[in-house]
Every structure is written in C-alpha cells, then in structure tokens.
Amino acid sequence: MVSQVLLRVWYQGRALTPEFSSLTRFNLNFQEERRREGQEFSVLSSSHGVYNSSNKFSTNGHGLQVAAHSQFQNPGGIEDRQIPLISANNPCGGLPRFHVDLLPAVKGMVVQLKGDEFWHMTRVLRLNLNDRVELFDGKGGIVEASLVQIRNTSVELAAVRTCQVLPPTSPHWHVAAAFGTLKGGRGDWLVEKCTELGAQRLTPLLTQRSPAIPGQRTDRWQRMSIAATKQCQRLHVLEVREPIGVQSLLPEVAKANVTFLATAGATPLVEAMTGVPKHLEGGLLLIGPEGDFTGEEIQMLVEAGAVPVGLGQCRLRVETAAIAMLATVMLMSDNHQTYARTS
Template identity: 30%
Template sequence: MLLFYTPEIEAHHSSFLLSEEESKHAVRVLRLQANDIIHLIDGRGGLYKTEIIEPHPKRTSLKVLEVTQQYGQTSFQVHMAVAPTKNIERIEWFLEKATEIGLHEFTPVICARSERKEVKVERLEKVAIAAAKQSLKAYIPKINPAVTFSKFISSIENLDVNKGIAHCVDADKKFINTSFQKGEKYLILIGPEGDFSDNEIAQALQAGFIPLSLGESRLRTETAALAAVLEVALLNR
C-alpha cells in the first residue's frame, strides 16, 4: 500500500489533486502511471483509496474510490511529554519509533536541567508524518510547541488522564502495567539527561503524577520515552 499524506482532503471529495511535492514523488520517484491505485491519509484517521487519472509531476489528479474513517483507531491514547535532548536527532529517533508503535501526542518540555531550550515543531512533524506513512497509519501524532515544565504542569493539572512521571530518584515507584488500566488515556513525563529537579518532581506529584519505574537500568531520555510507549502499547494489546 502506497500512502500519501494529504491533510486537505475531506470525506465528501470524489476527486483530488496531489500537491506538487507529493505529485513529484508519485510521478518522478515512484514512476506511477494512470490507473495505478494509491492511498491517501489525512492524519485524522481517514484513509482514501484512489486511482490516478492523470499523472503529472506538479498536479496529479485522482479519483476517490473508497473512504475509510477511523482507520487503525486505537482504544487508548498516549501523550508523551519529554525533555528534548541536546542532540535533537535522538528525539527525532524516538518520535519516529514511537509513531510506528502508536503515539498520539508529543510535547517537548523544557526542564531546569535541559540542555536544549528550543525545538522546531515543523521538523518533528515531518518525522512523524514519514513514520506514519511507513507504518501504514492514518493518524499523525499531534506535535505541540515546546513549553516550560511549570507551564506544562499548570496546563494539564485538571485533565482526566492517567499521569505518570519516570524519574531517577530513589522512591517507591510502580510499573506501568500495574498502575494503569487498559483502554484509557495516559500522560507520561520523561526528564532530561540530568533528570528532573527535586522541585519539578514535587510539582508533578502534587499535580497527581504517579512515580513510574521503567526497570533497573538507567536509560537515556529517548530510550526511556520509547520504553514507556512500548509498555503502554503492550498493556493495550
């Protein structure tokens, strides 16, 4: 199945024009021809089976044959709030793999010990889109702008969601599979290379976050984040 990301498409469309970028990829790279079948995703769960009517490197025209809504929708939602690493490629790696496994929302959180203070959302969106197409998903994770730890805690304090924080301080911690139930919403905080500050941990606990354990090993930020996503996915298998 060949997937193309077309967020502008709507369920009522009977025909559609690919953007210049996607047209070029279809015609010049993939060498697709008239009557070939391709699928479009809108990033919101819509999957569109289409037929190429006129291949063109700038405006390939398509006929919509079939529309499937909520394609691949899961019974759970996982939102990862992760401190961006100094080397942004490590976060991009996490986002790619997490999208393939099943990620719904991502927020870069700037902590007291964060070495990186800025994140380009557009670049992360491109990584998520490519990963969704690769793994045949019709949903694109929501990528939020970077926010400070305190502002993030304030923004989600009253959300009806299972909240967990994975930190390195010795404390009574629980595993994800014993803390959360299947088919729910989850929000998990992962700290920077130097871990959360004591004040940040206290803020999170006061806001209702449960201390989580991801095992005995001390993990890198991106590894810990991916491990959490995988554990949530296994919980909901």
C-alpha cells in the first residue's frame, strides 16, 4: 500500500513558482535528492495537476506542491499518513505575519499598513509586489494577503481569501505582578515571556512597596506584546492592562477559578495544582514586589480566596517568580487537557 504526504515547498521565503527557472531547477534537484533515498516524488500544482515522466508540471500561480509516495512500516503494518498544507488558515503557517487593527473580511478587500509594520515589511524583510503575507488582528482573526501597492510610508495589501477567526486554544491565565518598577529591561522581558508562554492577560500590580509605575510604560509593553505575538505565532495578543492596586484586584481574586499567591513557606505550587479540577481553564497568578507583599496585603488576598503557594527554597526576582509560576500552570493545564481528551 502506498501512502501520500502533501506539503508545500518553500524556497527563500516564498512558495515555489514555475516562472523562475532557478526555482524550477531547485525543485528538480529536490526530487532527485529524494529519489536517492528510495522515495518517489511527483510535483503537483495547487489545482492538483501532476507532471509527467519528462518532469513537466502545471501550476495555477500559487506555488507548487510536492506529493511524496512512500511506504511507512510500523508494528501494525503499513499505514497512511498525511501532513496538512501550510496555509493562512494554519496558525503556524510559513508566511511572514503582520498585525493590523482591522482585517480585510473577504477576498479582494484591501487594507493599508503604516508605521512599524510597514518598516518591518519593506525595510527589514524587503518584500515586493505580489509577495504573500499573513495578517492578524490579535483577536483570533487571520487572513492571507498579497502586496498590491508600495508607497513611501505605507503599503496596501489585498486579501487572497476570506478571513478566518479562530478561538483561543490555551488556558486563560492572568498574571498580576508588581513589575512596574523593574529596571534594565526586566519588565520588558517579563512581557515578552508571558506572551510566549500563552498568558491571556498581564496586569502591573501596585502595592505598598511598589506604589507607582513610570509613565508610558504600559503603551510600550503593549507594543512589545504585539511583537512577541508575531514571533511566537500566537493569534491572540497578550492584553497588558493599566496598573491596578491590590484593593481593586480583590473582586477578580474572588471570582477567579483559582488564584495562586506566591509567598515564602507555603505549599509548593505543583502540589497545590494537583488539587485543582482537571478541566481547569485558567485562573489568576499573583506575584509581589522585590520586598514581597506586606502582611496586610497577604491577609486581604487570602481572605478574598487566594491560595498561598511556594516556588522553592531560593529567593526569586519578580520576573523569575512570574515566569516560573506561569510555566508550571500552563504545562500542567496542558497535561490535564490532554488527559481529558484521551479519557
């Protein structure tokens, strides 16, 4: 039995197309290399036309696809496997990704990009007319688009398919940490890593020992969140909220599915996580300032429903404690979700 594996071939950042002889030769060399490994390859177009034995092929201009025909052995015999094509509807596609506030809703609709995204597209990546990109709005929407106009300070892109909106797939963890006074880029680092780990929301926390945050920091952190979202292939941007005091946070502590409060000498976080429901979809993580929460603040948070948890025997910086907590709960939440799907 012969199985078929479909995948799109990319060369120097773009899908292979037949109009460039160098790309054509690259494709044939790719085919010959695979033949030496004992596998047979056929070149397919996007409309699924197959080239003949003379190595000719057809395409509709959207790039070539390669179908690998090979046999896979396993203890149960030979099985069929298929790898889905990379496309704009795949949250981990192979195209450069750019953020826009409002996506083109339907095929052919045009949007304009300016500012940082324009600079990144034209000056850093040096994309040209007709190059393909992915556009996302940070709310789950994503669409593939093509460059149709390049100006001095802006570009226009036309959607090549209808926009899709995908729901969040990770647990909804909210990190509230007293990181506003961190220096040396440590606060920026925290925003970036919370984004990469999949936190849904990040709140700079005002406490008695960290009562203020320098101006303009929140705007900077939101921009950094968008950049990190692009890098890690998320579709939903981490929400960086305005600073909030402990007293104002108490209602959120009370209504959260679970609230973990980092404090010295408490039950280890991993042990506390074993007691939460396996279907837990998120919660609230609280991290105090360098000098920790005051006794009064801890009492208020615990009375509102927070569960004190420990993070080991070493004294941790604010950003280290926040990332340690978030990584732990995200990984254990993923394990719980996997267990629930397979049960």
